[in-house]
Amino acid sequence: MRDSDYLISTYRSHGHALVRGTPPENVMAELFGRVDGCSRGRGGSMHMFDMARRFMGGYGIVGGNLPIAAGIALSSDYQETEDVTLCTFGDGASNQGTFGETLNLAALWRLPVVFMVTNNQFGMGTSLRRHSAVTDLRRKGESLGVPGMRCDGMDVLDTHAVLAEAIERVREDRRPLLVEAVTYRFRGHSMADPEQYRSKEEVAQWRERDPLSSFGQLLLREGVLDEADLQRIDAEAITRVDAAVAFADASPFPAPESLYDDVYVLDREVEGWYSTATAGARSQLGAVAAEILSGDRAPAGPSNEEIPQQLSSALAAAEDAGEPPEEPA
Secondary structure (H helix, E strand, O other): OOOOOEEEOOOOOHHHHHHOOOOHHHHHHHHOOOOOOOOOOOOHHHOOOEHHHOEOOOOOOOOOHHHHHHHHHHHHHHOOOOOOEEEEEEHHHHHOHHHHHHHHHHHHOOOOEEEEEEEOOEEOOEEHHHHOOOOOHHHOOHHHOOOEEEEEOOOHHHHHHHHHHHHHHHHHHOOOEEEEEEOOOOOOOOOOOOOOOOOHHHHHHHHOOOHHHHHHHHHHHOOOOOHHHHHHHHHHHHHHHHHHHHHHHHOOOOOHHHOOOOOOOOOOOOOOOOOOOOHHHHHHHHHHHHHHHHOOOOOOOOOOOHHHHHHHHHHHHHHHHHOOOOOOO
């Protein structure tokens, strides 16, 4: 990828932000919800973003990033640049309606986008063969005019080679491609996942092909690095992570008065979805928010005790309005 290319990710976007060059300190600060985070503490784990490096963010809705990727690619096409958009998503997202809709439009309009489906064998706790009638995911775009490629997602060099070829083909031909990266998820979907849908033996078998350790062993065999080099790299990585944690821990939380920053419609007094508050109005609203958060001021609106009576009055009014007129004598 070139620096001018775009990358748009899913809600597991930490590694993608790092790959695009976002400093680990800013990624960690975002995880901590601090102002020095790459999304200024407003995105958290699922919504990393770094426009300066053309990392267009992570998205919490499964498959929600595909139409956005098409829009970014359309912008590149409209501006007649050579920029390519790389859109990553999981195997589960290939069943979403946005998958077919976006690939169809991308093929129709010849948009410069590479769709990369990370096939880690499971959509949450459902195996691929149970959630997709087509398990050869690289073929899922063929009926929509998007040819497919495949790479070994457990092999660093193969993944790099296939993605590099796909990106250059899209850059030259101005047509979308779908790349399937076959890999495996070592851990459950979340901390609440009991992983009862697979055996420990299966996980152990796949762990033997861990791409990081496998690549390290390849570098040893080829004489590029020795064992001391590997240990040094590991130690440097741990030190960098520890430094990022310290940086994030020292970063302040967003100020309460910034609560309404970047919010376009702030109050009933601001008419229209396109409206923005003046600096003075925003400052006043921010001060009110700070008072509410500190407990010095109660939120406006009816109390809980008033709501039942209001509902009763509304229902009574509706019933009165709906009564049929009396029959004339």
